[in-house]
Each structure stands twice: as structure tokens, then as C-alpha cells.
Amino acid sequence: MTDERSYPTGIGTSTSETIELLGLDLASEVLGTVSFGELAYWLATKRRPTAGQLRVFEAALVSLADHGYTPTAIAARMTYYSAPESIQGAIAAGLLGGGSRFLGVTEDTGVFLHEIVAGLGDTAEWDDERWDAVARDAVSAAKASGRKVPGLGHPVHKNGDPRTPVMFRIAREAEVFGPHLSLFEAIGRVHAEVLGRTLPLNGAGVAGASLADAGLPIGLLRGFALLARTAGLIGHLAEEQQDPVGPSIYMEVDRNARYVPPASAPSQA
Incomplete structure (x- = not known):
């Protein structure tokens, strides 16, 4: 009996020849057609x-x-x-x-x-x-x-x-x-x-x-x-x-740092 595992996603997938994104072919249907803002919205909501x-x-x-x-x-x-x-x-x-x-x-x-x-x-x-x-x-x-x-x-x-x-x-x-x-x-x-x-x-x-x-x-x-x-x-x-x-910024803070020795720890009886 095989142990089948499944990791579902509706975002995208790829093969040796294609890349699919949100159900579309990235190369032929998304590139040059969908703006980055539209894609970001679409990725987050799964709708255009x-x-x-x-x-x-x-x-x-x-x-x-x-x-x-x-x-x-x-x-x-x-x-x-x-x-x-x-x-x-x-x-x-x-x-x-x-x-x-x-x-x-x-x-x-x-x-x-x-x-x-x-x-x-x-x-x-x-x-x-x-x-x-x-x-x-x-x-x-x-x-x-x-x-x-x-x-x-x-x-x-x-x-x-x-x-x-x-x-x-x-x-x-x-x-x-x-x-x-x-x-x-x-x-x-x-x-x-x-x-x-x-x-x-x-x-x-x-x-x-x-x-x-x-x-x-x-x-x-x-x-x-x-x-x-x-x-x-x-x-x-x-x-x-x-x-x-x-x-x-580093030199400003470093050169103007003021060292304050920690208070002495209380003596223990």
C-alpha cells in the first residue's frame, strides 16, 4: 500500500516546459498582461x-x-x-x-x-x-x-x-x-x-x-x-x-555613547 501525500495549492506549479500561475500560463497569459499590483491582489484573494x-x-x-x-x-x-x-x-x-x-x-x-x-x-x-x-x-x-x-x-x-x-x-x-x-x-x-x-x-x-x-x-x-x-x-x-x-549614524552613536557602570550586586550573607 503506497503512502500518498498531497500538498494542494491554487497559487502555481511548474513542469519542465511550463509555469502555471493562478490557473493561467505565466509566459503566454500573464507576462505583459497583468500588472504587479493586480497580481498581488489576485494572489491574496484568488480573484481578479x-x-x-x-x-x-x-x-x-x-x-x-x-x-x-x-x-x-x-x-x-x-x-x-x-x-x-x-x-x-x-x-x-x-x-x-x-x-x-x-x-x-x-x-x-x-x-x-x-x-x-x-x-x-x-x-x-x-x-x-x-x-x-x-x-x-x-x-x-x-x-x-x-x-x-x-x-x-x-x-x-x-x-x-x-x-x-x-x-x-x-x-x-x-x-x-x-x-x-x-x-x-x-x-x-x-x-x-x-x-x-x-x-x-x-x-x-x-x-x-x-x-x-x-x-x-x-x-x-x-x-x-x-x-x-x-x-x-x-x-x-x-x-x-x-x-x-x-x-x-554609527560613528555618531558610538562616539557619543556614555558608559554607565552597572550597579554593584548586593552582597550575600
Whole structure:
């Protein structure tokens, strides 16, 4: 009796003559026909995006590609300085920093919104007043439990993230403005009533809401943020190869480090 093993996948396969991807012949039906953004969406969902979904998806990726000398970019540059033979290590180092303060906010916001939206039923005919009531309850509940509302506030863009209104506009134009964006927009309108201060809706948050309304899996939202930031990190590393700042950062910290001897261990009787 043979011991048959099966490892099913709907992504792709290959033979000595062909490569098949998502049920199509890669060479004759995908190359030169399907854009990278469309392929990324298709791989994640196993369905082709509509034109509107693709526009919002690619806009979100562009919005997350880079934000200057963030810790992720610095980590990538410093790793490259330490191991210039390892581009993959430098990129990985930058991606590993995608967490609750940088990049991970995209997923955190999407999850936060989705947990609320999933219980609302059909919201297609809701007006701003109904969304404001739900948003008010959501912010109040977060405050009562000591949680921050993800996607609210930004360390640099104190007076408004320039990406946010553009993403709202693109989603409306693409007819992909659904319940996640509606709730996020409402949070922007009402949160000050609950929190007593006005905070901007940040770009990572609106990206998460946009990706959710575009039909991307909620559990993969951080993956898309990392996909976008990979392009930005490659740009930083290309710049690092031509005009490196890693050595200066290293010397700045190393030469200004202040050694503080550890406290003496208590004597034992």
C-alpha cells in the first residue's frame, strides 16, 4: 500500500516546459498582461480585482512605500552598512520593524474597524448621522477600556496627514468607499467630542480602511504594508550604495555613547 501525500495549492506549479500561475500560463497569459499590483491582489484573494479595487489597492501601496528616515529605513541602512553582501538581510531588517508604531497601524486600524463593521449588517443606505453614532460609541468604548483608537494621531503630521483626504477621494471616485472608510471618516468627525482633543486620521489608518473596503483579507493587511515598504527600503538601499549615511549614524552613536557602570550586586550573607 503506497503512502500518498498531497500538498494542494491554487497559487502555481511548474513542469519542465511550463509555469502555471493562478490557473493561467505565466509566459503566454500573464507576462505583459497583468500588472504587479493586480497580481498581488489576485494572489491574496484568488480573484481578479475590479478596476476600482485595483486603483484603491495600488494607491494604498504607494501611500505606504516610504516616510523618510523611519526606524525601518534606518535599520535597513545600518544592516547594509554592517553586511553589504546581504541585500536580503538589510531589507528583512527594515521589514522586521513593522509593528504597532510603524506600518502595523494599517492592520491594527483595519482590524479595529472590521470588528465593528462585521456586526452592523447592511449599511449601504446609512447617512453620516448613523455613522457618527457608531463612531462615537467605538471611541467611547476604546477610551473606557484604556485602548487607543488605531489610525488616530501622527507624530509628524499634527495638523492633518496629507495622504488621508486623497485616499478618501480616490476611494469615492473608484466606488470602493465602503463601511470601513465610512466608519473611519466618522471617527475623524466625532472623536474630539469623546477625547477632548482633535487628532488627525493618519495615512496608515486610512490605508487599512481602504484595503479592507477594496476586499483584501483583514488578516493580511500588515503584509500589504510590508509589500509597499519593501519598495521604499530598496530605494533607501540604492541611495545608501551611492551616498551612504550608515557610517555617520554609527560613528555618531558610538562616539557619543556614555558608559554607565552597572550597579554593584548586593552582597550575600
